Amino acid sequence: MLDSLALAVTVPLLAALLVTALPGRVQTLGVIGAIATALVSLQVTVQVWQHGSLRSDPGGWGAPLGLALEADGLSAALLAMAALVALAISIYATGYFREGERRLHFWPLWFLLWSALNALLLAADLFNLYVTLELLGLTAVALGALTGQREAVAANLRYLLVGLLGSMTYLLGVVLLYAAYGTLDIALTGAAIRPGPVASAALVLMTGGLALKAAIFPLHFWLPPAHANAPAPVSAVLSALVVKAAFYLILRLWLDVFGTIVTPAAAGLLGLLGAAAVIWGSWRALRAERLKLLAAYSTLAQIGYLCLFFPLLQATPEGPARDDLLAALVLMAISHGFAKAGLFLAAGLVQHSAGHDRIDELGGTAQHLPAATFSIALAGTALIGLPPSGSFIGKWILMTGAIETGQWWWILVILIGTLLAAAYMFRVLSRAFNEAPTPRRFVTQASTEVPALLLALTSAVVLGLGAQLLWRLMGFGVVA
Amino acid sequence: MNFDTLLPVGIVLTSLLAGGFIFLVKEESHVLRGVLNLSGAIVKLLLVGVMIWGVYHGHVYEARWMLAPGLELVLHADALSVLFVTLSSVLWLVTTIYAIGYLEESPNRSRFFGFFSLCVSATVGIALAGNLLSFVIFYELLTLATYPLVAHRGTAEATRGAKIYLAYTMGGGVLLLTGAIWLQVLTGPVDFVQGGVLSGSAPALEGQLIAIFVLLLAGLGVKSALIPLHGWLPQSMVAPAPVSALLHAVAVVKAGAFGILRVVYDVYGVAYASSLGLLTLLGILASMTILYGSIKALSQDGLKKRLAYSTVSQVSYIALGASILGPIATVGGMVHLVHQGIMKITLFFCAGNYAETLGIHHVSQMDGVGRRMPWTTLAFSVGALGMIGIPPIAGFVTKWYLGLGAVEANAHWVLLILAASSLLNAGYFLPILYRAWFRPPPEVWPAEHIHAGRFETIGALLWPPVITAAFCLIAGLFAAAPFSPLEWVELIARREHGL
Numbered sequence A: 001m002l003d004s005l006a007l008a009v010t011v012p013l014l015a016a017l018l019v020t021a022l023p024g025r026v027q028t029l030g031v032i033g034a035i036a037t038a039l040v041s042l043q044v045t046v047q048v049w050q051h052g053s054l055r056s057d058p059g060g061w062g063a064p065l066g067l068a069l070e071a072d073g074l075s076a077a078l079l080a081m082a083a084l085v086a087l088a089i090s091i092y093a094t095g096y097f098r099e100g101e102r103r104l105h106f107w108p109l110w111f112l113l114w115s116a117l118n119a120l121l122l123a124a125d126l127f128n129l130y131v132t133l134e135l136l137g138l139t140a141v142a143l144g145a146l147t148g149q150r151e152a153v154a155a156n157l158r159y160l161l162v163g164l165l166g167s168m169t170y171l172l173g174v175v176l177l178y179a180a181y182g183t184l185d186i187a188l189t190g191a192a193i194r195p196g197p198v199a200s201a202a203l204v205l206m207t208g209g210l211a212l213k214a215a216i217f218p219l220h221f222w223l224p225p226a227h228a229n230a231p232a233p234v235s236a237v238l239s240a241l242v243v244k245a246a247f248y249l250i251l252r253l254w255l256d257v258f259g260t261i262v263t264p265a266a267a268g269l270l271g272l273l274g275a276a277a278v279i280w281g282s283w284r285a286l287r288a289e290r291l292k293l294l295a296a297y298s299t300l301a302q303i304g305y306l307c308l309f310f311p312l313l314q315a316t317p318e319g320p321a322r323d324d325l326l327a328a329l330v331l332m333a334i335s336h337g338f339a340k341a342g343l344f345l346a347a348g349l350v351q352h353s354a355g356h357d358r359i360d361e362l363g364g365t366a367q368h369l370p371a372a373t374f375s376i377a378l379a380g381t382a383l384i385g386l387p388p389s390g391s392f393i394g395k396w397i398l399m400t401g402a403i404e405t406g407q408w409w410w411i412l413v414i415l416i417g418t419l420l421a422a423a424y425m426f427r428v429l430s431r432a433f434n435e436a437p438t439p440r441r442f443v444t445q446a447s448t449e450v451p452a453l454l455l456a457l458t459s460a461v462v463l464g465l466g467a468q469l470l471w472r473l474m475g476f477g478v479v480a
Numbered sequence B: 001m002n003f004d005t006l007l008p009v010g011i012v013l014t015s016l017l018a019g020g021f022i023f024l025v026k027e028e029s030h031v032l033r034g035v036l037n038l039s040g041a042i043v044k045l046l047l048v049g050v051m052i053w054g055v056y057h058g059h060v061y062e063a064r065w066m067l068a069p070g071l072e073l074v075l076h077a078d079a080l081s082v083l084f085v086t087l088s089s090v091l092w093l094v095t096t097i098y099a100i101g102y103l104e105e106s107p108n109r110s111r112f113f114g115f116f117s118l119c120v121s122a123t124v125g126i127a128l129a130g131n132l133l134s135f136v137i138f139y140e141l142l143t144l145a146t147y148p149l150v151a152h153r154g155t156a157e158a159t160r161g162a163k164i165y166l167a168y169t170m171g172g173g174v175l176l177l178t179g180a181i182w183l184q185v186l187t188g189p190v191d192f193v194q195g196g197v198l199s200g201s202a203p204a205l206e207g208q209l210i211a212i213f214v215l216l217l218a219g220l221g222v223k224s225a226l227i228p229l230h231g232w233l234p235q236s237m238v239a240p241a242p243v244s245a246l247l248h249a250v251a252v253v254k255a256g257a258f259g260i261l262r263v264v265y266d267v268y269g270v271a272y273a274s275s276l277g278l279l280t281l282l283g284i285l286a287s288m289t290i291l292y293g294s295i296k297a298l299s300q301d302g303l304k305k306r307l308a309y310s311t312v313s314q315v316s317y318i319a320l321g322a323s324i325l326g327p328i329a330t331v332g333g334m335v336h337l338v339h340q341g342i343m344k345i346t347l348f349f350c351a352g353n354y355a356e357t358l359g360i361h362h363v364s365q366m367d368g369v370g371r372r373m374p375w376t377t378l379a380f381s382v383g384a385l386g387m388i389g390i391p392p393i394a395g396f397v398t399k400w401y402l403g404l405g406a407v408e409a410n411a412h413w414v415l416l417i418l419a420a421s422s423l424l425n426a427g428y429f430l431p432i433l434y435r436a437w438f439r440p441p442p443e444v445w446p447a448e449h450i451h452a453g454r455f456e457t458i459g460a461l462l463w464p465p466v467i468t469a470a471f472c473l474i475a476g477l478f479a480a481a482p483f484s485p486l487e488w489v490e491l492i493a494r495r496e497h498g499l
Helices: A004-021 A023-051 A073-096 A101-122 A126-144 A150-181 A186-192 A197-214 A223-229 A232-257 A264-287 A291-315 A320-354 A370-384 A390-404 A409-432 A446-465 A468-473 B003-024 B030-056 B079-102 B109-128 B132-150 B156-187 B203-223 B232-238 B241-250 B252-268 B270-275 B278-298 B303-323 B327-358 B374-388 B394-408 B413-438 B459-477 B485-496
Strands: A054-056 A069-071 B061-068 B071-077
Touching: A004 A023, A004 A054, A004 A069, A004 A101, A023 A054, A023 A069, A023 A073, A023 A101, A023 A468, A069 A073, A069 A101, A073 A101, A073 A232, A073 A320, A073 A446, A073 A468, A101 A126, A101 A232, A126 A150, A126 A223, A126 A232, A150 A186, A150 A197, A150 A223, A186 A232, A197 A232, A197 A264, A223 A232, A223 A291, A232 A291, A232 A320, A264 A291, A264 A409, A291 A320, A291 A390, A291 A409, A320 A370, A320 A390, A320 A446, A320 A468, A320 B061, A370 A390, A370 A409, A370 A446, A390 A409, A390 A446, A390 B061, A390 B071, A390 B156, A409 B156, A446 B061, A468 B061, B003 B030, B003 B061, B003 B071, B003 B079, B003 B109, B030 B061, B030 B071, B030 B079, B030 B109, B071 B079, B071 B109, B071 B132, B079 B109, B079 B241, B079 B252, B079 B327, B079 B459, B079 B485, B109 B132, B109 B241, B109 B252, B132 B156, B132 B241, B132 B252, B156 B203, B156 B232, B156 B252, B203 B252, B203 B278, B232 B241, B232 B303, B241 B252, B241 B303, B241 B327, B252 B270, B252 B278, B252 B303, B252 B327, B270 B278, B278 B303, B278 B413, B303 B327, B303 B394, B303 B413, B327 B374, B327 B394, B327 B459, B327 B485, B374 B394, B374 B413, B374 B459, B394 B413, B394 B459, B394 B485
Parallel strands: none
Antiparallel strands: A054 A069, B061 B071
């Protein structure tokens, strides 16, 4: 009997098999598979909401040998985000890949990726994490190169090599830990770990490898071309989910495995890299000539914000203040997921309608594509961190943490990042207005425009107003 | 959920929902859009009427929504919120009628009216915000909702004006945000309470509290156009006339001024702010802005530019009132929130009428316009004379109470500022009136779009300024009547000063 955790991994695998076996009905099966996968993923979230953390051993071997799956508030939150974002992307893809070969290639890879992602979020041991990470990377590369254009292939070849290097480095760390402590289970390793050269080396190797995959400054060089040249639904999933998965692993390791051996200096270094990413990513986004490149650089900056939490978490003792920081970190990650997916989907519509995505030549988009422009504006609200978006709440708590721990210099970084983000988003939006004639209606193609709009709306409004649900899901305090 | 919770939420939602639906309305469905616009405005007005009655009788309307631990969205109606809510809802209705007439046949009206409604929702949210966090949220929303209105025309000039507007307001926004977070770290959630919440603070915190005040004032000063943060306002004159009217009279500058009132009275408390020396800072800034704006207005030939600099000057009366310790000055400053609103909206409506009807954009083109457009020019004259402070128009009441308050507080220098400012007001308004009424009209008007029929211009453009001009007279003539702006503000002042 498969439990809900195993279902979240196997249902998308089954969907991948089905769309491969029955290429004639790929669109219908794709939508059904996406809905089924989203439902089983959300089922896990609901169970965590009701009962707290879940754990299962599908093989029946038990720790420390077995292949265990585990869901706590953190993974349940990200699982729900992945489910909703991926569902919206799936529906968009039915409109985006109307015909041709590409849709036959898209769907099987897409479900494989989703399955790998869910497995990664639920894996409870370090080696399974490596396997899922590798799978996720390979499917992502294949999807990214789907257009077959030269830039896309070149960018994704580089992405492939970087990804392999990253996961091998990570694996090296796993090997060190296994040799020293004789277990791969996250919780057991975390309990056994002692400060020393082995642990430090493992920390550096694993974080370094994952930082490469999460595109943490200065290891980000591969991301902009890979994300900007993929088809729009793929760019959306790469930026919103795949990068986030590598970041999730860093967070997971730092919290549950290396929690006792991380030094303030190490956390400070990660914060510093984050600060550099915020400034550099935002600056490059401001200078980008193409909308999708802008969106890709903005991802760098947003990952940077997430890194700023590490030094604050390190300096804050266990308690409500630290819980708030952790929840705010997840809230910002989720808000960015929704916002960036919405932005990339809308950018795809703009590119499709205008035939290009050069920002300076996008005059009148607001008139031709009101719904897509709206999605860009709403996603922009979340990326800048304006109220009532989820990232506004996240940023408020981040700045509170910076003041409370006396690390006020991060505030300057956040303020500059915010202003730069406003500058790059409004650079796009100001191009949207011109004297072109009015469209007849708000939405022209519902299957692509509505998912983009809903994703952006979720990031800009729903996550902000409903933020307290995340605290409850993560089991933090009682919210009055 | 009961009525006391739903009322403030309803007042915010009426325009928000109307706005949301208007975006979806097909461009050519004028009637549906008009119905949505007007029904939103009228329902809101009715709800506001109920709220006025309740707050007058000491009823508490409050809605709370938990965002995250320690972060609560609070809508709370006190007497000061009601003052601003009423001003925005009444003027929203009038401006909507005006805008429907003004934008007839122009493109992208669904987008325009959608953002127009969002803008009013944000303003009402600012008025009803019950704590600093909620205020910041609606204050930033207002920036977002007004940007597309300033950029609406889509010309290079409009885009540039909108960009400057955004640069100023976003810059101010992050400073306000930092100040608000810093204050919350020091004291916990900052609710707006009459009389202020900080007066018992430890002396060791004073330095930080002063720094926070400066941050908050810098953030609020941008929207209320305190020098040197006023630069966006003349630039945003490229917006359509109803937007200028809204920005100058109701929404943006007032949001800034209202925020200053909230921070001085309901966060720091006016006595505590005075003891920290913060009122002196505010008073100096306000006085300099009053004089600077008036002096700049003298030399502007563009009618809307002249009005814009006049706004820079006039809005600072509100801050000036807040910077003088004493209930009478409080009355003078707060009542100007309403008085400046109704006078300035009249002036902008009239400027829009001149431009739409005859193509007049400059003061130098206004010779004899009073003969061609007597009603508009009459309304303009009422607004202008009110700004100068001539009785019995509303502006006189403001200046009277500010002057009296200054004498009461022994701040005689304020009288000099008031006198100088009134002279300057006369210096830039009287020549316009002279031209309009006493110079002969030209052979042809610059661009006569609308020919005189039964009225001098179309009804939707004519009646709004006439109505708001009537408000200016009524607010002055019947200042002592119950529920007049003055009477209401005296109620607030009694509550703020604990009298």
